Amino acid sequence: MQSVKQQQILGYFLEEAKEHLDTIEQGLVDLRSTMADSERVNELFRAAHSIKGGAAMLGFDSIQKTAHHFEDCFKVLKEHSVKVDQRVEDLFLTGFDTLKALIVELQSPFGLREETAQQAVLAAEPTFNELQTYLQLLISGKPMSAPKGMPASALPANAAVQLTTILKAMLQLFKQGDSQKSRQQLIGLCHRLIQVSPRETAWIAIIQVVQRAIAKTQHSYAAIAPVVIKDLKHSSDLLLAGRTAEIAASANLQKLVVPTPPSSSPSAPQTANRASAATKPQVSIPREPRAAARTLLEVFNKSELIEIAEFLMKAIQ
Incomplete structure (x- = not known):
């Protein structure tokens, strides 16, 4: 003791x-x-x-x-x-x-x-x-050049250790409670997961879905954690087994990132647009400029980023 x-x-x-x-x-x-x-x-x-x-x-x-x-x-x-x-x-x-x-x-x-x-x-x-x-x-x-005998797409020798370590760290963050900092740390751990196999498109795709789910602050950790950890563990096992073609987001994970459709009521198109916009993912943006840029690139597509840039330029003029 x-x-x-x-x-x-x-x-x-x-x-x-x-x-x-x-x-x-x-x-x-x-x-x-x-x-x-x-x-x-x-x-x-x-x-x-x-x-x-x-x-x-x-x-x-x-x-x-x-x-x-x-x-x-x-x-x-x-x-x-x-x-x-x-x-x-x-x-x-x-x-x-x-x-x-x-x-x-x-x-x-x-x-x-x-x-x-x-x-x-x-x-x-x-x-x-x-x-x-x-x-x-x-x-x-x-x-x-790449090490002899190792194809460019090969997993690192300690991939299993890396994956287990990262998943444990994510679980610990979920247990610590919801905060902007912990969500940013979780997204950072998703970067680590991508680096384990940065050329496997199916692996990258599911990690990006997880990132979007974490970024949606309307979902509590109690709702996110069980789904995210289960999907990532299953996908990690498939990655290690070389069965990457089978990697895909579960229905429960997809529900976390699909916006809730606006209620159907006889309203003008403008009102419908506002309702649709309200269901967009809520994103926690860090204060550090580089980290903020990385978060925006992860969450928004090109057209959305252009719209954000135009709005910011008007706001600061």
Whole structure:
């Protein structure tokens, strides 16, 4: 049994670690833009360094080692002008899933079990090794190709671990209660899911449906969570089994994103249009401009985005 003092110290570490994870996640979601801002890259380095230091002090070797990998990689980004591509982003995000999973597991009722931690670190080692090697090759300016023997559409070796980790994180967010921040974090986790297999159109399609369902704030978490988690688990199993042609949104998931038709009453067309507009999904837009842009791109189609842009231009004139 931990002493009260130990529990307090652990609580402080977890609170700070969550903030650092948010910083790293936000930087990695759009790493190409992050690379254009040296201060943001420095923030990523400091966040990884802080997690490493706190984990070392408390004796969480697995978290320390994983954060150290990130610190080394972010140091490369700090010191060199790396042209980020999809492969770099995928490798960083895969590694991030491991770091986040370790910290989420640490705050679970049973804590971070040594066996679980070791397995996670071992599974992540190839990812970090490949990332380090790839970054050095990019710095050298040598052309890159996919790893030998691995087709471009192949799933990463630890895909099952990634999927399980992300689904657990989504479930935890649903349990924490509804808020704008948690909905944005859920949408961010959907990005992680897409990166597991970014070329499978059926997989991407169902994740996009999930994103739209989460964005509709008129639906409570109690209504969304059981449907979303069930659909994602089923689709994940199909993805891992190579049966992507069978991936499709269930009827219950589709109901969450289909607007409720306006009530039929003898009214003028203008009134009907207003009723239809009222049933459009309600979207939580973050204050940070890049995150706001990503949310809009996920939720609205091209014609709707043009209409929004025109309205904003008129509003600020």
